[in-house]
Amino acid sequence: MQMFDLTGEDDRIRFSPFCWRARTAMALKGLNCEYVPWRFTETARLEQSGQGRVPVLVDTERDRVVHDSWAIAVYLDETYPDQPVMRDDAARASARLVETWTNHVLFPPLRPLAVEPVHRLLGETDGAYFKESREAALKAPLAEVSSPDAQGKATADLARVLRTLEPTLSEHDFLGGTAPYYGDCIVFGTLMWPYIVNPGFALEGAPATGRWFERMLDVGDGGGRKALRAPA
Secondary structure: OEEEEEEOOOOOOEOOHHHHHHHHHHHHHOOOOEEEEEOOOOHHHHHHHOOOOOOEEEEOOOOEEEEOHHHHHHHHHHHOOOOOOOOOHHHHHHHHHHHHHHHHHHHHHHHHHHHHHHHHOOOHHHHHHHHHHHHHHHOOOHHHHOOHHHHHHHHHHHHHHHOOOHHHHHHOOEOOEOOOOHHHHHHHHHHHHHHHHOOOOOOOOOHHHHHHHHHHHOOOOOHHHHOOOOOO
16 A cells, blocks of 8 residues: 655655544554655646545555545545454544544644744745645735744643543543544644644643653554654
């Protein structure tokens, strides 16, 4: 299997939150995969998927192409049922809820901590595309989105958001209980975004979540722990 995985000028630094969700699911299942570096403006390389975003999984053995991190997780469980990341309908429903919470509640305070740092990792062509598209979407210059004041507020907001996880992670090692499941992959993959691109990122004010994050870095073959981070 191959998966197209977002990177910047240095193709060893992989920072997409959605790719990290899929990568972590792959690690939990113990599946081998080649992670192919892909950049924002290389949409033609994803033509076989019928769209222009990663992650895109290419299962050459079964002649299947799957895009979107959720669809990839479902495909992996249905096609390779050993070590499922969603054990039953209840786990799938729970993971869907975690995904919705993550996309709508966790993402906003992470943007000021990650958007400008991502821009610094890009080459000229990708950097111009990223700056124009993100400033249009966010309706503000990247420097303003990730200003020191904005990052300070985002760090405080993130601590408040993570309080939602603290009771569960104070009682259990993972959101999945004694072992991680796809809900853990979703939250962890999303937090890998600022962790990879922002050397100053830390999970402040959420000690149980911080301990959980350290455990998740070692999931599978410890791919999170081994991941190359942006230089300080």
